[in-house]
Amino acid sequence: MSERKRIVDFPRPRLMDDTQSLPIALLRAREAVMAWFRPHHRKGGVTEQQWRVIRVLYFGGEMEAGELARRAWLLAPSLSRILKDLEAAKYIRRRPGESDSRQSLVSLSPRGTAMVNRVAPFLDGIHREIARRVGPDRVEALLALLDQLERALAPAPEARRRSRK
Incomplete structure (x- = not known):
């Protein structure tokens, strides 16, 4: 008689299914939202990540590359490649920092600003259609809830200091 290894049945941890998972729901x-915007990014010849950089620069003006990465929610290595491509397309300008030549300051070029002004009416129309379908008050409430969620889950200042050491 051959001896089989007996598989021990451990109790399964309680896990929410995917319909109740906050990360999956988000x-x-x-x-669902990006499906409305992606075709317009493609028509404009920019990726979602490139558009985030352009949008941050449009509203924030010239900024240091590290700050741009944080505000556009991009990792620094990804931002380097994106900036290279946007610079080649003449949508942005880069210059060294005044006090530190290793620092890179990035701004939107006149061509980049013109592109934003050209596509803004289309993107604004998408925002209006989403608000029409969902309800403007609900979109506003959703944005407020997401902001509250982000603030509530952000690491405490003490935890941020410890993680930098």
């Missing part, structure tokens, strides 16, 4: 919602 990803599903993001994909």
Whole structure:
């Protein structure tokens, strides 16, 4: 008689299914929203990440590359490649920092500003259609809830200091 290894049945941890998972729900919602915007990014010849950089620069003006990465929610290595491509397309300008030549200051070029002004009416129309379908008050409430969620889950200042050491 051959001896089989007996598989021990451990109790399974209680895990919410994917319909109740906050991370998955947020990803599903993001994909539903981005499906409305992606075709316009493609028509404009920019990626979602490139558009985030352009948008941050449009509203924030010239800024240091590290700050741009944080505000556009991009990792520094990704931002380097994106900046190279946007610079080649003449949508942005880069210059060294005044006090530190290793620092890179990035701004939107006149061509980049013109592109934003050209596509803004289309993107604004998408925002209006989403608000029409969901309800403007609900979109406003959703944005407020997401802001509250982000603030509530942000690391405490003490935890941020410890993680930098």
